[in-house]
Amino acid sequence: MLDQNSSSRNEFWTLLAKNLSKEANSEELQKLQAILLSNPDLHPQADMLKEMWQQRLIRNNIGSEAGYMRHIMKHKDEFFVEENHIEPDSGDAVAEANGGFFRTLFSKKRLTVLTILVFLILSTGAIYLFTQKSDAKLPAEERISSIVTKNGNRTKVVLPDGSQVWLNAGSKLDYDHSTFNKELREVSLNGEAYFDVIKNHEKPFIIHTKKMDIKVLGTVFNVRTYSDEKISEAALINGSIEVTLKDRKDQKIILKSNEKISIANEEPTPAIKEHKGMPAKTDPLPIPQIVVEELKPNPSSNIIGEIAWTQNKLYFEDESLEDIGLRMERWFGKKVTIANESLKNIHYTGNFENETLEEVLSYLQLSKTFNFRLGNDNVVIY
Amino acid sequence: MNESEDLSILGGRIANDDQLAYRQLFVLFYNKLSRFVMGFTKSKELTEEIVSDVFINIWRRRKNMEEIKNLKLYLYVSAKNITFNYLKKLHRENHTDLDSVEIEPEDPFADPGAALITREMNLKLKSAINDLPPRCKLIFTLIKEDGLTYKQTATLLDISVSTVENQLSIALKKISSAIRYTFRHN
Numbered sequence: 001m002l003d004q005n006s007s008s009r010n011e012f013w014t015l016l017a018k019n020l021s022k023e024a025n026s027e028e029l030q031k032l033q034a035i036l037l038s039n040p041d042l043h044p045q046a047d048m049l050k051e052m053w054q055q056r057l058i059r060n061n062i063g064s065e066a067g068y069m070r071h072i073m074k075h076k077d078e079f080f081v082e083e084n085h086i087e088p089d090s091g092d093a094v095a096e097a098n099g100g101f102f103r104t105l106f107s108k109k110r111l112t113v114l115t116i117l118v119f120l121i122l123s124t125g126a127i128y129l130f131t132q133k134s135d136a137k138l139p140a141e142e143r144i145s146s147i148v149t150k151n152g153n154r155t156k157v158v159l160p161d162g163s164q165v166w167l168n169a170g171s172k173l174d175y176d177h178s179t180f181n182k183e184l185r186e187v188s189l190n191g192e193a194y195f196d197v198i199k200n201h202e203k204p205f206i207i208h209t210k211k212m213d214i215k216v217l218g219t220v221f222n223v224r225t226y227s228d229e230k231i232s233e234a235a236l237i238n239g240s241i242e243v244t245l246k247d248r249k250d251q252k253i254i255l256k257s258n259e260k261i262s263i264a265n266e267e268p269t270p271a272i273k274e275h276k277g278m279p280a281k282t283d284p285l286p287i288p289q290i291v292v293e294e295l296k297p298n299p300s301s302n303i304i305g306e307i308a309w310t311q312n313k314l315y316f317e318d319e320s321l322e323d324i325g326l327r328m329e330r331w332f333g334k335k336v337t338i339a340n341e342s343l344k345n346i347h348y349t350g351n352f353e354n355e356t357l358e359e360v361l362s363y364l365q366l367s368k369t370f371n372f373r374l375g376n377d378n379v380v381i382y
Numbered sequence: 383m384n385e386s387e388d389l390s391i392l393g394g395r396i397a398n399d400d401q402l403a404y405r406q407l408f409v410l411f412y413n414k415l416s417r418f419v420m421g422f423t424k425s426k427e428l429t430e431e432i433v434s435d436v437f438i439n440i441w442r443r444r445k446n447m448e449e450i451k452n453l454k455l456y457l458y459v460s461a462k463n464i465t466f467n468y469l470k471k472l473h474r475e476n477h478t479d480l481d482s483v484e485i486e487p488e489d490p491f492a493d494p495g496a497a498l499i500t501r502e503m504n505l506k507l508k509s510a511i512n513d514l515p516p517r518c519k520l521i522f523t524l525i526k527e528d529g530l531t532y533k534q535t536a537t538l539l540d541i542s543v544s545t546v547e548n549q550l551s552i553a554l555k556k557i558s559s560a561i562r563y564t565f566r567h568n
Contacts (some may be wrong), residue, residue: 013551013558015450017556020552051559052490052507053526056504064412068405078441079401196401297405310402 008035016046020053052382065297065304093297147173149191161185161198163205168192168309170226170330191226194310211263215242228326235260235306247292253292260306262291277291303351314360316354321364332357335378343381345368385529389453397447404444406446407453408437415461421483421520422465430530433449434460434467455534462538468488480539487511487519488527488528510560514553520555521546 002372015032016338018024024032036042072079114189147157151170158164167173171191180186181203186354188208197205197216207214209231234243243253243261255261265351295306298317308315314331316324322344334357346368350362357379373380395403415436420429436457440447450456490507514522524530524538525546532550536543 007423010551013555014547017550017554020554021532045562048503048507048561049558055488055491061409061413067412067430067433068408071408071437074434075438077440078438127475239444254411325539367522 007201010041011035012039012042016049020050040169143178144174144177145177149334151330159185159187161200161203161205163198166194166310168330193307210244211265212245213246214263215244226326226330227324230265232263232265233260233306235304242285253290255292258294258296260293262293284349308351312353314355315350317349318347320344321348321370321381324348324350324364328357328360328379333377334375337378337380339380339382340370346370386452387453393447393450393453396444397448399444404437404441406541407440411457413455415457415530417456417460417486417523418528422484424484428468432461432464444476452534454530458528458530458534458538478543480520481515483516483520484521486521487523506561507557510557511553513560514556518549518553518556521549525550538549 012032012035015024015028015035018028036046039093080294085352112120140279147155147165147167149155149169149171154166154168154193156164156166157173159175160177161179162375163185165173165369166188168191171189173187173189173191175185175187183203185200185203185205186208187195187206190209195207210227212234214234234241234255236259241255243255245253245263248366253261303311303315304314305315307318314327316327319327321338325338325344328334329336346365348364350360350363352363356364358374361374361379361381364370365372371382373382389407392403392407397537412433415433418431419432422566423432439458439460468544487508489504489561490511491504511522513521521535524535525532530538532543532546535541535546539546
């Protein structure tokens with residue numbers, strides 16, 4: 001018993017403390033092992049303390065984002081007078097999608113950007129811009145600059161006015177470089193992007209998407225537009241933006257801090273898919289409908305789902321496996337097929353940062369069982 | 383990549399006016415610094431003010447980021463100095479004493495439902511941590527929750543590394559004895 005050996009007992013706690021806080025050298029680790037070997041009754045306590053120590057790895061940063069917003073607002077003069085600090089660079093080249101860069105940029109831990117974020121989940125913005133801008137003289141292919149990222153990759157580009165754009169996977173950003181920054185700064189987006197727009201009240205910055213246009217004068221926001229998603233969204237963390245809907249041009253919607261607008265992408269479809277034996281899940285957004293709601297972080301994880309990607313997180317909250325499949329496809333750059341219809345409507349919540357596709361699927365398997373087969377560039381869930 | 387490499391990359395980006403990086407740094411340390419400062423000020427409002435000061439100083443001096451060798455330690459030392467200055471102004475010098483610091487501990491298990499531990503044990507752990515002497519609790523929290531090294535903790539608190547070592551081993555011993563009873567009845 002350890003109680004009979006008080007010097008080794010005292011040493012035990014010192015060594016265990018060093019072990020847990022990664023201060024122990026190999027000699028000390030060996031000593032600790034030896035004490036544990038001769039005192040098996042200490043194992044449960046040592047294990048418990050180890051387990052407890054591990055917990056700090058999963059701590060979240062509740063309230064930090066809000067704290068940041070208050071901080072920025074308190075010192076806003078120092079954060080918004082930034083017209084000239086970013087060197088404009090040629091945004092003409094199709095940026096080489098570069099996952100490595102983005103991974104460094106948004107390293108493992110939680111992070112995000114500036115004050116104002118706008119998120120859009122929209123569809124088919126790119127094609128729209130091409131048809132809209134055909135009145136200029138040069139042929140479209142010479143006037144339009146495109147920045148494209150493939151699935152599994154993300155990149156950053158600086159626009160000619162100095163505004164910065166981070167592009168998420170499977171996205172495309174277009175702008176007409178013959179008119180950009182003349183009177184307006186117009187871009188169109190299909191996919192998801194995060195914008196840090198240089199302030200310029202003379203030349204409003206407009207993002208065209210399939211379902212809406214978003215006008216800002218100078219701010220930071222994130223845009224997401226994917227053609228295969230059901231809903232378009234714009235979410236604003238702070239500040240205000242003006243949203244014009246494509247099919248209701250007379251109607252402008254002003255979004256204020258912590259508001260989010262959602263618009264259905266598709267035409268009304270009366271039939272709701274029903275799977276055998278499974279109650280049909282009502283479409284979360286009956287079409288066509290516009291919802292403006294408060295943007296708030298998940299109460300338990302404190303993650304704002306809309307901006308999780310800028311923190312290098314693959315995050316989903318009560319989403320169907322079908323939707324998650326799409327997101328994993330883009331995130332990991334591997335084709336995801338769900339071979340079993342009845343699985344598509346199962347809902348999951350998850351938050352992943354550095355996990356591989358296989359690890360993510362293994363976690364999802366824990367809560368509801370399915371099988372998957374992982375190939376080199378695809379995965380089949382069945 | 384380890385934390386200090388991560389932080390030095392962040393620091394380099396902040397030096398280049400990268401607000402993304404700045405925000406990341408803020409979010410990483412906001413709660414930790416707030417807990418540390420709160421231990422001395424016992425005031426939410428004052429803590430918010432101090433932590434905001436710590437970070438705005440970083441932003442203002444971002445062009446000289448390379449002078450900061452250890453960004454993490456710098457944040458804590460800066461938080462401590464600003465706190466002590468505030469408290470001096472408010473004539474509350476005695477509150478800068480390490481033995482009067484009141485650190486609010488984290489729950490030992492963030493998600494007790496998921497861990498292999500009973501609710502009863504979680505409560506016992508929590509109250510054992512809470513009952514640690516103030517200085518001991520502060521050192522335990524700085525090392526366990528904030529991930530400071532012994533040396534950083536010693537520098538921050540102006541104490542010796544061996545004091546840190548002793549205090550932490552006392553903390554573990556006390557916490558452990560509080561839960562020993564539970565094991566015996568398992």
